[in-house]
Amino acid sequence: MxxxxxxxxxxxxxxxxxxxxxxxxxxxxxxxxxxxxxxxxxxxxxxxxxxxxxxxxxxxxxxxxxxxxxxxxxxxxxxxxxxxxxxxxxxxxxxxxxxxxxxxxxxxxxxxxxxxxxxxxxxxxxxxxxxxxxxxxxxxxxxxxxxxAAGMLYNKDMFAEKGWDIPETWDEFIALCEEIKAEGEVLPLYLGFLDTWTILSPWNSILVDLVPQDHIRKVNAGEAKFADYYREPAEKLYQLLQYGEEGPFAYSYEDACTAFARGQSAMFPCGSFAVPQILSANPDMNVGLFAMPAADDPEDRLVVSxxxxxxxxxxxxxxxxxxxxxxxxxxxxxxxxxxxxxxxxxxxxxxxxxxLDPLFDDIQEFLDAGKVIDYPDHSYPSGMACDARLQAFLMDGDVDAFLENWDSLWQRYNKTVIRKVQEAAQE
Known part of the structure; x- marks a missing residue:
């Protein structure tokens, strides 16, 4: 979980x-x-x-x-x-x-x-x-x-029936979402962003494809700012709203799990921890998980684990x-x-x-190769309420304000850790 x-x-x-x-x-x-x-x-x-x-x-x-x-x-x-x-x-x-x-x-x-x-x-x-x-x-x-592991959960039977391929780049992913949206039978995604922590799942999966693994260490060490890294991830996270349910901030994690289980969407940007909840709503559902294709190069994909x-x-x-x-x-x-x-x-x-459960078939090669990275939000200070900051950004869409606010709040809420990191670097 x-x-x-x-x-x-x-x-x-x-x-x-x-x-x-x-x-x-x-x-x-x-x-x-x-x-x-x-x-x-x-x-x-x-x-x-x-x-x-x-x-x-x-x-x-x-x-x-x-x-x-x-x-x-x-x-x-x-x-x-x-x-x-x-x-x-x-x-x-x-x-x-x-x-x-x-x-x-x-x-x-x-x-x-x-x-x-x-x-x-x-x-x-x-x-x-x-x-x-x-x-x-x-x-x-x-x-x-x-x-x-986190990435993109998908309805394997629906993909097979429609002949949809698993996307390996962001352009392929957006093209698939546009195709599903144009058909109009189901939603490309269900989001369930009422519970702010659910936003962290796609955010983490997008981040690991696009930013250096040590970016938080660099910020804490005073060598960089989040504004140097987070613009593209923020823009891609915001883009997901085009393909989810109308008014995603009114629907909870449980709502999203149930809707996905009932076939109302083809995909659900979440993690393996959600599958027991999904199967409780539809025990016969054939759920798969693929790596978030946030990068332009398929080789840059990683699995959040x-x-x-x-x-x-x-x-x-x-x-x-x-x-x-x-x-x-x-x-x-x-x-x-x-x-x-x-x-x-x-x-x-x-x-x-x-x-392993067949759920992991599509990320087995990543697991075997050790192409896994921890959830970046595990290093976020809880006092900053980063998930709520992401939700606020998604509601107004102002990337510049989001980046400026994130850097400012990070310095305020993470100052003790920043001091420890910089003292350790000096030692």
Whole structure:
């Protein structure tokens, strides 16, 4: 699931409290049955049934560890509250996003580079974990488990029936949209931009084709401005409005999923995380995903793929490192990981002979070649409400004002990170 990043500023108070208390004991304790309890807290509420089943299987077969795996509502907020109270789970299971960067920056997560199973983690996802932190880090502070991908979802049966080819360039994509629009039977796209976070999905997919991967680092380092990079992506994002539903800001993410599932549009600019919702409205739908063709050269296409779930051990519980590793080994067993991927339409971060859902057939070559980049918005400060800024731009269409405003607000809301990046560069 694509989630809104949580600002590091909300964790600044944790840095001092965390540094003073991390040497205190964590949550692990010996139970009356002689087993040591190891607690995992996960933000993946939609996968609670899978992890409950895996927890039961682990506890039945293991004679010295009791796994307590919970997935509460609003899990990240609960994690932060527990950190303030010096009540640290052994492992927090979150995405490789701004929350991960916040926790690393607050000295809460332990370096897991030496976890033996890290050798089986695909290098592309190890690199993504390193790129998410605000300043370069020597280690990896979590074990990537599964990933998702974003681009353009499409109705495979409709494409086959109409004889439409998957576009590989922006011109081909616009030509296809014009053809579908001219036929008038269905919409080229459904957008659902009432929920502002949904705008981030096509925005991310367009960005990675058109801007340098390190553009945010350059801005934070004072070497560039977003105005140097974001004009073309903004213009192409705005162009999508011509091919979606009338009044897209009145329709929600759920509305878009349902409309797409019912065949009201040929495409939906979103990600694999939306497919379970789509299939709940139409279990028989044949959904595909292709790379956003935002570039003029097909070779410049990339797939946005972020670490959707990783295992992050807290520093407070490093004395249970071997027990935590044993649990992660179990969760990473191929059969268990395959079960998760089948149910959640996910991509394994672990190398192995896994069967991906046919959803990913059209981006398999990108995954195999490591042509994947993390969601750029994972580095956006939440206080700036970047998704709302994008929605406001789409409502008025003033690219110049959008670029000027974005750069100005970035300096205001990201000043702490900017200072850290520039201090690190000087060092």
């Amino acid at each position: 694509l989630t809104k990043p949580i600002s590091r500023r909300s964790l600044l108070g944790l840095s001092a409290a965390g540094a003073a208390s991390l040497m205190l004991g964590g949550c692990s304790e010996t139970r009356s049955d002689g087993k040591t309890e190891v607690e995992f807290v996960s933000y993946k509420r939609e996968a609670v049934s899978i992890f409950e089943a895996l927890m039961a299987e682990f506890n039945e077969s293991n004679d010295h560890i009791y796994l307590n795996f919970t997935s509460p509502n609003d899990a990240v907020t609960i994690m932060k509250t527990r950190f303030v109270r010096e009540d640290y789970p052994d492992v927090v299971a979150i995405g490789g996003d701004a929350s991960y960067a916040d926790f690393v920056d607050s000295n809460i997560l332990a370096d897991m580079t030496e976890y033996p199973g890290m050798a089986q983690v695909q290098q592309a996802y190890q690199d993504i974990m390193k790129s998410v932190t605000y300043v370069p880090m020597d280690g990896i502070y979590g074990v990537p488990y599964i990933a998702n 972020g670490v959707d779930l990783c295992w992050n051990m807290t520093v407070a519980n490093e004395d249970h490192r071997e027990l935590v590793y044993e649990v992660i080994d179990f969760l990473n067993e191929p059969d268990n990981l395959q079960t998760y991927c089948d149910d959640q339409k996910a991509i394994p971060c672990i190398e192995g002979d896994f069967t």
